[in-house]
Amino acid sequence: MPAVEETLDTVNAVTGSTYKWGFSTDIEMEMAPKGLNEDIIRLISARKNEPEWLLAWRLSAYAAWLKMEEPEWAMLRHPPIDYQDLHYYAAPKQKAGPKSLDEVDPALLAMYEKLGIPLKERAILAGVQGAGEDEQERPQVAVDAVFDSVSVATTFRATLAKSGVIFCPISEAVQEHPELVRQYLGTVVPAQDNYFAALNSAVFTDGSFVYIPKGVRCPMELSTYFRINARNTGQFERTLIIAEEGSQVSYLEGCTAPQRDENQLHAAVVELVAMDDARIKYSTVQNWYPGDTEGRGGIYNFVTKRGDCRGARSKISWTQVETGSAITWKYPSCILRGDGSVGEFYSVAVTNNHQQADTGTKMIHIGKNTTSTIVSKGISAGHSNNTYRGLVRVRPSAAGARNFTQCDSLLIGNNCGAHTVPYIESRNPTAKLEHEATTSKIDEDQLFYCRQRGLSQEDAVGLIVNGFCKDVLKELPMEFAVEAQKLLAVSLEGSVG
Amino acid sequence: MNAIRPPSALREGALAFLARYDGLKARLPGDPALRAAAAELFRAGGLPGPREEAWRYTFLRPLVEQEFHEPLVPLADCGPLLARLPAIDAPRLVFVDGRYRGDLSVPPVQAMVTTGAPALGPLARPESEKMVALNTMLAEDGAEIAVPAGVDAGTLLLVSLGTDAHGRAVAFHPRHAVHLAAGARLTLIEICMGEGAYLHNPVLSATIEAGATLTHLRLQDEAKGAFHLSTVYADVAEGGTYDSFALNLGARLARMEVHARLAGPGAAAHLNAAQLLSGNQHGDFTTVVAHDAPNTQSRQTVKNVLTGNARGVFQGKIEVARAAQKTDGYQMNQALLLSPGAEINCKPQLEIYADDVKCSHGATVGELDAAQLFYLRSRGVPEAEARAILVRAFLSEALDPITHEAGRAALEQAVAAWWETQAA
Incomplete structure (x- = not known):
């Protein structure tokens, strides 16, 4: 297998220096003392000027968390996490909330500039320039930038407000739309749902809040960009998206972190609610720092994401490209409650070096004629382990339910592992479920074909991998698809292309 | 722990x-x-x-x-x-x-x-x-x-x-x-x-x-x-x-x-099975196949037919060790749910540490195909017989590979007897 050997050689040749987002930014920070206790939770709540009910909710989540045990069922190995050795609150120092971008710390703006995140309104993402003659027609993206524990800027809020869309940091939503937050927070992922969700419910600091009113199609893509910067901090953000009857929204999420030798914890919760005929498309490009080639450092990413298709014919679609993090523990799920509701999960998970990923989805069919589609592509290289873990459950009430699942794994080199753990449970005879999984390596014939036509080894492998992931990449919004393709190439740099 | x-x-x-x-x-x-x-x-x-x-x-x-x-x-x-x-x-x-x-x-x-x-x-x-x-x-x-x-x-x-x-x-x-x-x-x-x-x-x-x-x-x-x-x-x-x-x-x-x-290199395992369950029965077929040597092959075809309030379980794990290059592992699990109370839970699982392998698994769950039933009915086959034909056809993929004639006859007879008690 000369081709594989060559690939392996390149793996060894290239070091972790390919993580281009690994710089850190020196910014004056306000940090809570290390450790986790009720006082810290009270401090976070006080900093956010939260109402009493929210503090009570946090404290009850904390009490539940204390009684819970860290889950051990995932195929992940890591040293025990010391939850007392973290800062649970870290925010850039600034005066009473910036009113406009001009008031935001220029060092922060420079950092986002460097990351390629447009915080200037009417800025346009790379790759789609000149999409329209008129500036108004160009695709625009509203961005909420979350830096460590707080949101530093949210763009296009005025434009969005014109159509009734609320897009703001969740801490602000608590102040300005408490009735909405209180009505929906924790209804999809209850505070006691699991260990990491309980932790998040106790200490979440910020995140995005989106509300799309009845019948409104969100006029632009919404996006949140998460950045962990401070040392020894955990990031616990909480996102809540509510799509009222007949509304539509597409939401993008991106994440990066500086390159550090110690591991950092990220435990987020995302809740989506879709009412009758509403559609939510949630796309993630997860590119947390993955650690170096020896497996030092990197983010521990323990995330609970769940969408609730409450209304009839509602649709929630998750698309994720997971290339970062030392550890990924993440199962974006859909509860298909409304009759005829649709759940989708498209995933590319790439692990290289010593990364470990245990990711997949849950599709819970409750309503009649609900359908779900799962397409998962796992690529493992180096010494990594990549697990797909998914559940398709059909409750007795879900007459006519339909599921199709396709999980493919690609192994590059013989020091990595690829695993598939699907659970398929049906309690209704009229439900039709199909599941397919394959594991293979890069086909020598395909490689030979490309090489013969003059492509370099790396380009050939990159092309084949992109083809392998095509079913998922085509689900991404265009701006993200461009970024994701580049990211795939970078993540596998040295191992494939 | x-x-x-x-x-x-x-x-x-x-x-x-x-x-x-x-x-x-x-x-x-x-x-x-x-x-x-x-x-x-x-x-x-x-x-x-x-x-x-x-x-x-x-x-x-x-x-x-x-x-x-x-x-x-x-x-x-x-x-x-x-x-x-x-x-x-x-x-x-x-x-x-x-x-x-x-x-x-x-x-x-x-x-x-x-x-x-x-x-x-x-x-x-x-x-x-x-x-x-x-x-x-x-x-x-x-x-x-x-x-x-x-x-x-x-x-x-x-x-x-x-x-x-x-x-x-x-x-x-x-x-x-x-x-x-x-x-x-x-x-x-x-x-x-x-x-x-x-x-x-x-x-x-x-x-x-x-x-x-x-x-x-x-x-x-x-x-x-x-x-x-x-x-x-x-x-x-x-x-x-x-x-x-x-x-x-x-x-x-x-x-x-x-x-x-x-x-050892070139070793093979075939773990085929059929589970026919009715009433309040609970049946579980669980397999673990460990490929520990190169060029090994495993085949599993597991069929479940569930009626009444029966619960069927299939768990199948294929493990491929680093050394087991050129492994060929295949697993198919299918379930027919013939009544509203029946339940199937399956967990096919792959755990793979070698790169030059061909491993796949598939699972399907559903009821008898209405179009197939209609096809038989439209040719004058009575409903009960049509269902029997389709169930038997569903099982054939698991039963047919049995080459021992007397053994297969005994198993076929057990299947037929089971179906008769269901129809009665």
């Missing part, structure tokens, strides 16, 4: 088995130290519970709610049960309530058989499975079957009859071992039948040396009130084959667990 504490019902059930061991240990045959070690493991671990990943779909609560007794000296007339055995002209080893009955058996000529004590075998270890710990602790008897190198020992029936000991449910834990030396061949047809309520917890370990072939056909047709919890270990050396088919049909709660290890 946090210790997994079993639910209290399971703890109490385990205590009943331990009490039995404490009462019996002086009289049990075989190495007392080994039993004591198994008992310690069982005392610590208890019965497997739903919080363990491998048992998440099979809960042994009905088992612990039943009180079991020591098998009595067999007084029962086994005639009616023996009469139900399929007519296969071959030597047979008959166990009644877990004890060997020479008077009912016809030992084989080509294979050496030893009975009278548990045949512990080299593979089944009490520390690996809790049911094996229980078996090791309480096993009283079993058959050790050895086929010398190069010998084709033909067909051998291994029969287990559970008797209705006057309403006193009995529990028995036979321990069998099969050893095929290089190039040997054997077709082992295992039949489990019985009456009343009892627990049959057999463990069988099969070592298959280079180039040897063990064909293992299993008909689990225990009494409707019985529990069947069996564990099979098969180790296959270079160029050897473990070719098995299991029909999971009887018992109120049945779990057939198979661990096959492909230890």
